[in-house]
Amino acid sequence: MHSITKSNLSTETIRHLVELHFPKEQVFSIVEFSEGMCNGAWKITGTGSLQKDVVLKAGPSDQVQMLTYEKDKLRTEILVYQLLSNREIPIPRLLASDTSRREVPCDYFFMDWVPGATWLSCLYQIPAENRPELMRQLGRCFGAIHSVEGGWFGYIKEDTRFQFDTWGAAFTAMMTDILNDGRKHGCLLPYEKIERVLTMHQDRLNVVKTPRLVDFDLWAGNVFLNAPDCTDITGVIDFEQCFFGDPLADFTAAVHLLENVESEQEFLEGYAQIRGSLHFSEDDRIRMDLYRLYMQIILFVEAYRFDEAYAENVRRRSGRKMEVLQEKLTASS
Numbered sequence: 001m002h003s004i005t006k007s008n009l010s011t012e013t014i015r016h017l018v019e020l021h022f023p024k025e026q027v028f029s030i031v032e033f034s035e036g037m038c039n040g041a042w043k044i045t046g047t048g049s050l051q052k053d054v055v056l057k058a059g060p061s062d063q064v065q066m067l068t069y070e071k072d073k074l075r076t077e078i079l080v081y082q083l084l085s086n087r088e089i090p091i092p093r094l095l096a097s098d099t100s101r102r103e104v105p106c107d108y109f110f111m112d113w114v115p116g117a118t119w120l121s122c123l124y125q126i127p128a129e130n131r132p133e134l135m136r137q138l139g140r141c142f143g144a145i146h147s148v149e150g151g152w153f154g155y156i157k158e159d160t161r162f163q164f165d166t167w168g169a170a171f172t173a174m175m176t177d178i179l180n181d182g183r184k185h186g187c188l189l190p191y192e193k194i195e196r197v198l199t200m201h202q203d204r205l206n207v208v209k210t211p212r213l214v215d216f217d218l219w220a221g222n223v224f225l226n227a228p229d230c231t232d233i234t235g236v237i238d239f240e241q242c243f244f245g246d247p248l249a250d251f252t253a254a255v256h257l258l259e260n261v262e263s264e265q266e267f268l269e270g271y272a273q274i275r276g277s278l279h280f281s282e283d284d285r286i287r288m289d290l291y292r293l294y295m296q297i298i299l300f301v302e303a304y305r306f307d308e309a310y311a312e313n314v315r316r317r318s319g320r321k322m323e324v325l326q327e328k329l330t331a332s333s
Contacts (some may be wrong), residue, residue, distance in 0.1 A: 007040040007058040007106045014042060014056060017103060021096040021110060025050045035221070038305075039074065039240075043113060053113035054095060059240075061105045067302060068177040069155055069162075073240040074107040075099050076156045080239035081111070083213065088274060089144035090235050114235035117227035120220035120256055126230045132266040137233045138223070138257060139270025142250055146275050148213035150244030167245055168205035172198060174243070175294055182301040187315075189300065193326055194293070200333040201290060204283045211244035216295075220256035247275075248284055249291040286332050293325040 009017075014030055027046040040058040044050060059074030060066055066073075081094045097109035119126075126134065150156070152163035153170035164170035175198055182189050217238055224235040251261040258264060262280050271278060300318040303311035 007061050007104070009040060009042075009056075009058055009104065013104060014044070017056065017098075017108065018044060018046070018050075020103065022046075022049055022054075024048060038070075044110075049095075054110050055092070055113055056108060056110055058104070058108040059106045062101060063105065067181045067298075069174060069241075069298075071159065071162075072099075072107070072157055074109070075158075076242055077238070077240040078107075078109055079156055080213070080242045083148050084145065084239070087144040087147060089141045090233060092235055092237065114224045114237060115226070116224040116234040118221050119223040119225055119233075122225050122227055122230050123220060123256060125228070126225075130230050133231070134225070134233065135264055135266035136270035136273075139264075139267040139272075140274050141223075141233065141236055142215075142218065142247075142254075142267075143271045143274025145215055145218070145250070146212045146247040150211035150213060153208075153211045153244055155243045166206050167208040167211070168202045170243075170245060171205050171290070171294075172202070175297070178294070178297050178301055182297065185301060185304045187301050187304075189297065190322075190326065193330075194297070194322075197293070197326055197329045197333075198290070201286060201329065204287055205246075205290070207283065208246040208287075212247045214243050214245050214247060214249050215239060215241070216243065216249055216253045217241040218250060218257070219254055223257070246287060246291070248288050252288050252291040253295055282332075286329065289325055289329055289332075293322060293329065296322045296325065 011030055015027055018025070018027055025046045025048045027044060027050065029045045031043045033041040033043065038060065042056045043053055044056055045053050057074070078094065078097050078099070081091060084091055085094075092112035092114050095110040095112065097107075099107040101107065152165070153167045154164045154173065155162040162173075164173060175194070179189070179191055179194065183191070217240070218236065222236060222238045223233060224237070226232045226234050251258055258267065261267065261278075268278055296318040300315050300322070303314045306314070
């Protein structure tokens with residue numbers, strides 16, 4: 001995917017970074033991944049510790065205009081890998097990282113290569129008899145993430161302007177930031193209607209008292225399976241959009257994995273093994289619709305960075321979903 005936010009590191013620069021962090025190793029090949037939407041990433045094969053392959057991931061240059069919530073997003077990902085390193089979730093090892101921006105004008109890190117293929121690429125090849133166990137494993141992955149408790153509500157950044165004492169204040173700030181980004185990029189959004197909907201449901205948001213780690217990007221493209229058998233999850237990646245907030249938000253962003261979490265019995269069984277049983281109230285469902293609305297606004301606003309044909313398709317699809325969610329949330333006030 002072409003995106004103006006991706007850092008285009010040259011082969012020479014990548015070899016230099018490898019030499020800094022793996023000075024004894026020889027590089028055989030460097031292959032760029034084309035799938036990412038925002039960051040640059042490369043698979044590196046070589047000798048010794050590079051023999052089983054490593055991945056270099058580089059965030060956007062500090063000269064690139066990003067959305068407000070995306071500030072220092074690769075630093076968020078590095079921290080979350082550390083937070084999850086001793087939890088019951090298969091994630092790659094973080095091998096090295098640098099956020100000084102001395103060597104290159106962006107943050108970057110090296111991690112283990114994750115074997116297998118994404119759940120998304122296997123979507124129509126997964127045997128029906130394998131799905132129940134995969135969903136139990138997926139439930140345990142979500143449970144492991146939600147077992148991490150934060151010290152504040154909001155995005156995981158050093159800048160305290162992203163940190164709040166209540167979930168209502170945090171989510172309002174998150175929504176305000178993305179709406180302001182939309183205004184800045186000239187997006188045609190029903191700003192006042194969205195803000196009214198948010199105000200209507202403040203009390204429901206403030207029911208959440210404990211900040212829990214939320215991935216908000218744990219979809220089928222970020223979960224790996226042991227292809228071609230598709231019997232086990234081999235890895236979960238991409239934690240750059242994480243925040244501390246309401247765990248229910250994660251169940252709304254799991255595209256191609258969870259259409260309706262309440263109907264996924266095996267998923268709920270796996271989740272309960274880590275975090276306890278889930279029970280959904282009407283207020284819970286309303287909050288999940290707020291998180292769905294937030295996601296659709298992000299998708300609509302971030303389309304500025306893609307080519308126009310793709311961007312227009314995203315805006316059209318997200319616009320329709322936003323309209324339905326606004327009406328539903330207004331009616332539920």
